[in-house]
Amino acid sequence: MAELAKQSGVSVPTIKYYLREGLLQPGHRTSVNQASYGEKHLQRLRLIRALVTVAKLPIEKVREVVQVVSKEPPVIEAMAITQDALVGNAEMEVGNEMATQLLAEIISARGWNSHEGSPAHVAAVNAIARLQKENFDAILGAINDYAEAADTVGRIDVQAVAVSENLEAMIRGVVLGSVLRRPLLDALVLLAQQHYAQCLNQEGADPIWLRQS
Amino acid sequence: MAELAKQSGVSVPTIKYYLREGLLQPGHRTSVNQASYGEKHLQRLRLIRALVTVAKLPIEKVREVVQVVSKEPPVIEAMAITQDALVGNAEMEVGNEMATQLLAEIISARGWNSHEGSPAHVAAVNAIARLQKENFDAILGAINDYAEAADTVGRIDVQAVAVSENLEAMIRGVVLGSVLRRPLLDALVLLAQQHYAQCLNQEGADPIWLRQS
Numbered sequence: 001m002a003e004l005a006k007q008s009g010v011s012v013p014t015i016k017y018y019l020r021e022g023l024l025q026p027g028h029r030t031s032v033n034q035a036s037y038g039e040k041h042l043q044r045l046r047l048i049r050a051l052v053t054v055a056k057l058p059i060e061k062v063r064e065v066v067q068v069v070s071k072e073p074p075v076i077e078a079m080a081i082t083q084d085a086l087v088g089n090a091e092m093e094v095g096n097e098m099a100t101q102l103l104a105e106i107i108s109a110r111g112w113n114s115h116e117g118s119p120a121h122v123a124a125v126n127a128i129a130r131l132q133k134e135n136f137d138a139i140l141g142a143i144n145d146y147a148e149a150a151d152t153v154g155r156i157d158v159q160a161v162a163v164s165e166n167l168e169a170m171i172r173g174v175v176l177g178s179v180l181r182r183p184l185l186d187a188l189v190l191l192a193q194q195h196y197a198q199c200l201n202q203e204g205a206d207p208i209w210l211r212q213s
Numbered sequence: 214m215a216e217l218a219k220q221s222g223v224s225v226p227t228i229k230y231y232l233r234e235g236l237l238q239p240g241h242r243t244s245v246n247q248a249s250y251g252e253k254h255l256q257r258l259r260l261i262r263a264l265v266t267v268a269k270l271p272i273e274k275v276r277e278v279v280q281v282v283s284k285e286p287p288v289i290e291a292m293a294i295t296q297d298a299l300v301g302n303a304e305m306e307v308g309n310e311m312a313t314q315l316l317a318e319i320i321s322a323r324g325w326n327s328h329e330g331s332p333a334h335v336a337a338v339n340a341i342a343r344l345q346k347e348n349f350d351a352i353l354g355a356i357n358d359y360a361e362a363a364d365t366v367g368r369i370d371v372q373a374v375a376v377s378e379n380l381e382a383m384i385r386g387v388v389l390g391s392v393l394r395r396p397l398l399d400a401l402v403l404l405a406q407q408h409y410a411q412c413l414n415q416e417g418a419d420p421i422w423l424r425q426s
Contacts, residue, residue, distance in 0.1 A: 054347070075413045083403060106401075112408040120403035127397035131389075134267070138373035138386055139394050145369045146394070147401050152362045154405025160351035162413055173351055176344075181352050181359070184340035186395065188319075188360050190296060190333030192367025195325040200288045200375055 001027070004037040008045040015045070021059065023048050023066050043168040044070075050175040051085075061085045069171050078167060080115065082174050087119035090126060099128035102140075106147045153185065214240070217250040221258040228258070234272065236261050236279050256381040257283075263388040264298075274298045282384050291380060293328065295387050300332035303339060312342035315353075319360045366398065 004027075005012045018024040024044055027035030047069065051062045068081045103124050107114055115121065131140050139146075161173035218225045231237040237257055240248030260282065264275040281294045316337050320327055328334065344353050352359075374386035 076410050079410045083406065087403060112404055113411055114404040114407045120400055120407065123396065124400035124404060127400050131393050131397065134389055134393065136389050136393060139390055142369045142373050146398055149362050149365045150398055150401035151405045153402045155409050156355045156358045157406050158409035160355050176347055176349050177352055180344050180347065180349060183336065185359055185363055187333055187337035187340050188363030189366045190300060191325055191327040191337060192364045193296065193370050194327045194333065196368045196371035197289050197292045198326055
């Protein structure tokens with residue numbers, strides 16, 4: 001266990017806590033007070049650390065994800081459970097018929113095979129409903145362009161974890177990717193905004209070359 | 214003032230508060246206790262509401278943005294002040310030389326004319342440093358692809374507000390766009406992830422067609 005602590009960077013008391021909570025699978029007992037831990041334990045610990053320290057999920061959510069992963073389900077199922085745990089359960093806002101309709105059109109236009117009723121789906125409807133409530137037509141009018149950019153980002157995200165050696169490493173990648181990639185993309189978008197804002201003239205209207213780029 | 218309250222949806226006491234705080238310019242006085250308000254006041258009020266209610270900025274930050282906008286500066290300056298106010302001032306993390314270097318390479322590769330030392334720049338360095346700290350090479354390896362997607366999103370963002378009739382409407386668009394567009398893009402990315410995750414087989418490794426798409 002001391003060796004496992006050293007390799008994972010997780011302290012022995014914390015490892016014992018994860019064992020008690022049933023998050024970490026028991027080691028292979030070699031004597032009354034000795035057990036051996038292998039690569040699988042290390043992978044599991046890394047996944048738990050990502051869920052606890054990076055994603056800051058409550059322990060029940062960590063357990064939910066770890067239990068699913070330890071059953072070695074199809075990748076898509078493990079990813080769906082992880083994504084749902086990370087997104088959380090937002091309430092669907094009332095009066096969202098128009099938003100639901102618009103999202104359905106976008107999903108259909110992109111040919112996305114997506115999971116209706118998932119937390120991500122609820123989040124998308126709510127985001128659209130809020131823009132509609134503010135009558136923010138400029139953003140809503142460009143929604144298909146945003147969806148195209150989102151398609152690219154989602155594809156890169158999945159590609160980035162697809163090369164993982166095993167399911168636990170992949171799910172750890174989904175967690176880190178989701179939590180750490182988001183501020184990166186947000187910040188890069190801000191820098192791109194700075195760049196394109198320089199193309200706006202004092203009057204602001206109709207910067208023709210911007211529309212053509 | 215009653216008419217202004219009706220058109221803006223902001224209550225009379227709140228309008229009086231904004232007048233006292235010097236955020237809203239005084240009306241044109243028509244008698245001892247009457248003043249007339251016009252289109253400019255309505256635009257200003259809409260901007261203030263976006264900064265207060267949607268972006269939830271503290272009143273000092275609202276004043277900072279409004280003061281700059283009311284001087285009718287070049288668009289780029291007003292946008293920069295607004296973006297900085299929205300992003301906030303993060304501390305640059307220590308030991309970020311590698312991250313700073315990587316960001317400089319990305320900015321140069323994209324040809325972005327961006328503002329070094331801006332809060333957005335600091336946020337980007339910190340995001341990269343965190344990924345490096347976790348040795349998350351899968352995401353870091355794809356950083357140029359993310360930058361390309363960010364370029365598209367930043368361009369659409371700027372285009373969406375470029376058609377505004379006046380500076381105050383444009384800055385209101387920047388605020389609403391920044392605050393409300395982000396959850397929309399995040400949710401659309403999650404839906405795209407769901408779609409692409411279905412292409413991963415049980416083993417997860419090397420889903421060839423995914424790489425070609």
